[in-house]
Amino acid sequence: MTRFFVGWGTAVLCAVLASGCAQEEGFEVSGQVLSARGPVPAAVVTLGAGILTRTDETGRFTLSRVKPGAHTLHLRFEEDGAAVEDQRDVNVSGDVQLETLTLPVPVELTAQEGARTVEDTKVVLQWSRAFARGFREYKVYRHTTSGLDESTGTLIHVTTDREDTRFESPEAPGMKYFYRVFVMNDLGRLGGSNIASFTPQAYVPPAALSLGQPVSAHVYRSTPHGFFLDATAPAYRVEHSGDIELRVMDASRQELYVEQPRAIMMSGHPLLFLSRRAERLNFQVDLLDLYGLTRAPYTLKVSEQSLAAQGTLLPGTPLSTELSAGAVRVLQFDAVAGTHYRFTTESSARGAPSSNEVLTFASVFGADVAAPYVWDQQVGLKDSPTSTEFTATRTERLTITVVAAYWWDPTTVTATVDVLP
Numbered sequence: 001m002t003r004f005f006v007g008w009g010t011a012v013l014c015a016v017l018a019s020g021c022a023q024e025e026g027f028e029v030s031g032q033v034l035s036a037r038g039p040v041p042a043a044v045v046t047l048g049a050g051i052l053t054r055t056d057e058t059g060r061f062t063l064s065r066v067k068p069g070a071h072t073l074h075l076r077f078e079e080d081g082a083a084v085e086d087q088r089d090v091n092v093s094g095d096v097q098l099e100t101l102t103l104p105v106p107v108e109l110t111a112q113e114g115a116r117t118v119e120d121t122k123v124v125l126q127w128s129r130a131f132a133r134g135f136r137e138y139k140v141y142r143h144t145t146s147g148l149d150e151s152t153g154t155l156i157h158v159t160t161d162r163e164d165t166r167f168e169s170p171e172a173p174g175m176k177y178f179y180r181v182f183v184m185n186d187l188g189r190l191g192g193s194n195i196a197s198f199t200p201q202a203y204v205p206p207a208a209l210s211l212g213q214p215v216s217a218h219v220y221r222s223t224p225h226g227f228f229l230d231a232t233a234p235a236y237r238v239e240h241s242g243d244i245e246l247r248v249m250d251a252s253r254q255e256l257y258v259e260q261p262r263a264i265m266m267s268g269h270p271l272l273f274l275s276r277r278a279e280r281l282n283f284q285v286d287l288l289d290l291y292g293l294t295r296a297p298y299t300l301k302v303s304e305q306s307l308a309a310q311g312t313l314l315p316g317t318p319l320s321t322e323l324s325a326g327a328v329r330v331l332q333f334d335a336v337a338g339t340h341y342r343f344t345t346e347s348s349a350r351g352a353p354s355s356n357e358v359l360t361f362a363s364v365f366g367a368d369v370a371a372p373y374v375w376d377q378q379v380g381l382k383d384s385p386t387s388t389e390f391t392a393t394r395t396e397r398l399t400i401t402v403v404a405a406y407w408w409d410p411t412t413v414t415a416t417v418d419v420l421p
Helices: 002-025
Strands: 027-035 044-047 052-054 060-066 069-079 082-092 109-116 121-127 137-143 154-159 166-171 177-185 188-192 196-198 215-220 225-231 235-241 244-249 256-259 269-274 279-287 295-304 319-323 328-335 340-347 360-365 374-378 386-391 396-404 411-420
Touching: 027 069, 027 082, 044 060, 052 060, 109 177, 109 196, 121 177, 137 166, 154 166, 166 177, 215 225, 215 279, 235 244, 244 269, 244 295, 256 269, 269 360, 269 396, 279 295, 319 328, 319 396, 328 411, 340 360, 340 374, 360 411, 374 386, 396 411
Parallel strands: none
Antiparallel strands: 027 060, 044 052, 044 069, 069 082, 082 188, 109 121, 121 166, 137 154, 137 177, 177 188, 177 196, 215 295, 225 279, 235 269, 235 295, 244 256, 244 279, 319 411, 328 396, 340 386, 340 411, 360 374, 360 396
């Protein structure tokens, strides 16, 4: 009897110990993770702190040593930088075989160029629709490096419409941008898309200039804008503004007709140039190499300039004319072949605030505009006239132009042609 009692007691004790060991070691939680594309391999499955595994090739997983009680099961799958997450509550009182767990397919994002405007370029972002369960909103983030998440990126778009999967982001050209879409639910993030990048290009205006029609654009460092104009008139007027350098060249780009020597950045100013033959003229706009600029807005307009005389100069007789900023005055003078002349100009205007230059220019030319007698002579300030001497090669009526690029106040320009011995 005693031996039987001892054996029975030992069996009971072992059973109790075994039960305690099972409770101490915990239970198993297993299941399978699927998506619309089938089993999801390599998905991360966690349950509480420190209990983690990955799904196998069939999407199956087993978590061991799970203590009894209520737990939250977390699922996360990442593919090509895109990720999806999900979670659900699990009550463990024994081994648990979960029903099939379904993860959505990660949102796929693309970035491509949209419309270019004068000021920016639209980057079109499109992404695949997120799954319905738990969806609250899309959040679109942008950054200038690929290290992009919700903490480093800039939030540029939010929508609560699950069908709204397109957004145009206006960007400054020339810089590479990175984008990512995060799918959110009421508890936080459900998943993030892949990171898409794009480098928008600057708007380039049409190359063909139309007379009298202004062109507006932004020019960037090391990327000049080029234009052309089929010239037929004898003279043209160029008006432009912005921190730019302007050149006008012949068809071969070898002969320079105009180079901006008198820019006033705060406003436009006129340039007058002669078309020496019927040809295609080339215009080049560069960013002005000042102040460390990387881009600048500008306008450019080309118009025909009439050379109809508005007054006649007589030898030795000064002629004064009032000019406002941007005005062009045309005068005429009858020259005699072989005669030596001195052309003198003077302005009554005050100097510009940062300079004593009036920035008004005068030119003298005959029928052969390819060889002006005087070209872009700077008009001197009052009591400081400027003069140029020339000899007429033939008897003809000369054209004198005065271009007032002065922007501080109106001016009176006095021109004189003297006969020299």
